[in-house]
Amino acid sequence: MTSLHRLREKYILLVLVFVCTLLLTGLYWNLRTHIYFDDGFEFAQIGRNIIEGKGISINSYPLPGLLILQENNLLDYPWPVLHKSPFMGIAMSVAMSIFGTYDWVISLSSSFFYILLIPVVYIFARRVLEFDIPSSIVSTLVIMTNGILAEGAIFGMSEPAAVFFFLTFLFFVRKKQHQYAYYLAGIIAGLAYLNRIESLIWIIIIVGLLFFRKFPKKDLQKLIMSFLVIVLPYWIYNFSKTGNPFFSLQSFIVLVVGTSSFTYYPYAESLYINPIIFIQTHFFEVLIKWIRNAWNFFWSFPQQLGMPLSLVFFIAWVFKKGDKKENFIKAYVIVSFFTLAGILFFMIPEIRFFAIFVPFIGYFGTFYFRTYIKPLSTTRIYYGLVIVYILINSIGLAVFVHETKNQTAYRYSEEEFIAIQKHFDEKAVIASNIWRGVGWYGKRKSVSLPKNIGDVNNVSNQYVEIDGIFLESSDLYHWLPVWDLGWRDIEKEAPLKIEDYVLVEKFPSGSLLYKKYK
Structure with a gap:
C-alpha cells in the first residue's frame, strides 16, 4: 500500500468517526429527556463508588441477593458486585474522575466504545475480510446505524464494548502483526469477559475452532495465559466475597426465568438459584422453555435486528457457493451463532446478547448486495440503490428513537x-x-x-x-x-x-x- 493510499484510508477513517460522533450527539440531544439508563445506573454506581474510595461496590441490589450478602456477612459493608460485570463500571469511574458524576457521562462512557468501534469495523473489513474500499465504507455505515448498538451507546450499556472487543480479538487472531499479537488477543478476551460474562461462550467457541484447526499450541498458550491474567483478579474477588470464584457465572445463568415454576417471577427473583440443581429437578420445564424461546426468537429476530436488507442478502450469501476461505468464514459464523443461540435459549435470549453478529450481517449482506448490483456500477442508479440500502437498514435506529420517545414507563x-x-x-x-x-x-x-x-x-x-x-x-x-x-x-x-x-x-x-x- 502506497503512502497516498494510506493517507486516503486515514481520511476515510476520520470522516467515518466524525459522522458517528455527529450521529450519537444528535441522538443524545434528541432523547436526553426520555432516557432511563436501566443497567447503566448500576454501572454508574460502581464507577462513583470506586472514585469515592468504596471499592468495586454497588448501591442497588435485587432483593434475593440479600440472602447471599447475609450468608457471607456482607450486609453491613459496601455491597459487592456479584450480579453485574465490572468492566463498564470501572470504565465509568475513569470518565467520572475526569468529567464528574453526571448523567451524560454515563452515555459518554458507552458511546466512547461505539465511536472506537467504527475504525475497527472498517479496518477489519479491509485487512481481515479484504473488502474493497466502497464495500468497507457502506458496511461500516450500515453497522454504525444499527439500533441495537446505538441504543447501547446512548443508554450506558455494554454492547458497543462487547462488539469492539469481539472484532479486535478476531483481528489479532487472524492477522498476526507482531510477536505479541496472541498476548493482546488474550488480554482483549479477558476484558470481553469482564464486560459481559456471556462472552465466555464465544471465547470458548473460537479457541475450540483454533484448536481443531491445528493452531500452534504455543500461540494458544499465550492467548489462554494472558486471558487468565486478566480474569483471575475478578475470580479472586468473587471467591473473597462468596467462597465461589465463579459465582457471577451462576448469577448470569438465569435458567429458571420463564419456566412454569417461576411464571410470574421478575428477572431479579431468579438470579441466585443454582442452575444445575434446578435442571435436575425441573428438566422438562427447562426443555419446554428452550423450545418456546427458540420459536419466539427466530420468529422475532428479523424485526428486532432492524437490518432487513442486510439480513436478506446475508442469507443469500450464506447459500451461494464460495472459495475455501469464504466457506470457512460461513461455517464459523453459522456454528458460532447457533451454538450461542442454543445456550442462550436456556436463559433469556435477548437480542442484545447477539450484538456481536451485527457486524457479520452488515459485512456480508453489504458484500453480496454490491456484488449483485455491480453491473450498475457506472450509473447513477447504483449510488441511489446504495443510499436506499443504507436507509432501509437503519430502520432499527428509527424504531429505537420512536420507542424511546413514546415509552412513558421510562420517564x-x-x-x-x-x-x-x-x-x-x-x-x-x-x-x-x-x-x-x-x-x-x-x-x-x-x-x-x-x-x-x-x-x-x-x-x-x-x-x-x-x-x-x-x-x-x-x-x-x-x-x-x-x-x-x-x-x-x-x-x-x-x-x-x-x-x-x-x-x-x-x-x-x-x-x-x-x-x-x-
Whole structure:
C-alpha cells in the first residue's frame, strides 16, 4: 500500500468517526429527556463508588441477593458486585474522575466504545475480510446505524464494548502483526469477559475452532495465559466475597426465568438459584422453555435486528457457493451463532446478547448486495440503490428513537430521587420499584420490592432494615410484580397504606415516599 493510499484510508477513517460522533450527539440531544439508563445506573454506581474510595461496590441490589450478602456477612459493608460485570463500571469511574458524576457521562462512557468501534469495523473489513474500499465504507455505515448498538451507546450499556472487543480479538487472531499479537488477543478476551460474562461462550467457541484447526499450541498458550491474567483478579474477588470464584457465572445463568415454576417471577427473583440443581429437578420445564424461546426468537429476530436488507442478502450469501476461505468464514459464523443461540435459549435470549453478529450481517449482506448490483456500477442508479440500502437498514435506529420517545414507563423526575437524600441518612436502605435509580440519584442502598406489601417487615426482620419505600408512579406498571395488585393502589386517589410506614412526601407526579416509624 502506497503512502497516498494510506493517507486516503486515514481520511476515510476520520470522516467515518466524525459522522458517528455527529450521529450519537444528535441522538443524545434528541432523547436526553426520555432516557432511563436501566443497567447503566448500576454501572454508574460502581464507577462513583470506586472514585469515592468504596471499592468495586454497588448501591442497588435485587432483593434475593440479600440472602447471599447475609450468608457471607456482607450486609453491613459496601455491597459487592456479584450480579453485574465490572468492566463498564470501572470504565465509568475513569470518565467520572475526569468529567464528574453526571448523567451524560454515563452515555459518554458507552458511546466512547461505539465511536472506537467504527475504525475497527472498517479496518477489519479491509485487512481481515479484504473488502474493497466502497464495500468497507457502506458496511461500516450500515453497522454504525444499527439500533441495537446505538441504543447501547446512548443508554450506558455494554454492547458497543462487547462488539469492539469481539472484532479486535478476531483481528489479532487472524492477522498476526507482531510477536505479541496472541498476548493482546488474550488480554482483549479477558476484558470481553469482564464486560459481559456471556462472552465466555464465544471465547470458548473460537479457541475450540483454533484448536481443531491445528493452531500452534504455543500461540494458544499465550492467548489462554494472558486471558487468565486478566480474569483471575475478578475470580479472586468473587471467591473473597462468596467462597465461589465463579459465582457471577451462576448469577448470569438465569435458567429458571420463564419456566412454569417461576411464571410470574421478575428477572431479579431468579438470579441466585443454582442452575444445575434446578435442571435436575425441573428438566422438562427447562426443555419446554428452550423450545418456546427458540420459536419466539427466530420468529422475532428479523424485526428486532432492524437490518432487513442486510439480513436478506446475508442469507443469500450464506447459500451461494464460495472459495475455501469464504466457506470457512460461513461455517464459523453459522456454528458460532447457533451454538450461542442454543445456550442462550436456556436463559433469556435477548437480542442484545447477539450484538456481536451485527457486524457479520452488515459485512456480508453489504458484500453480496454490491456484488449483485455491480453491473450498475457506472450509473447513477447504483449510488441511489446504495443510499436506499443504507436507509432501509437503519430502520432499527428509527424504531429505537420512536420507542424511546413514546415509552412513558421510562420517564421519571430526578428531583424525586434527590428528595430521598433529604429524608434518609447515608446508611439507610430503600425498597423501590425503580431501585437502580434510587441507588444512583438517591445515593442510598436500595433493593427491589418484595412480592407482597405485607412482606416488607419480613425483609426487615430477616435481612436488613428497610428504612424507606419509594414508589415511582410513572414506572409503576413497568417494574411492579404482577401477582400483587395491592402495590398498584398508588394509582388511586387515596395514598397507599403500608404497615409501620408513614407517608412523608407525595410528589406532583403521584410518586410516594414512605419512612419507617422509629
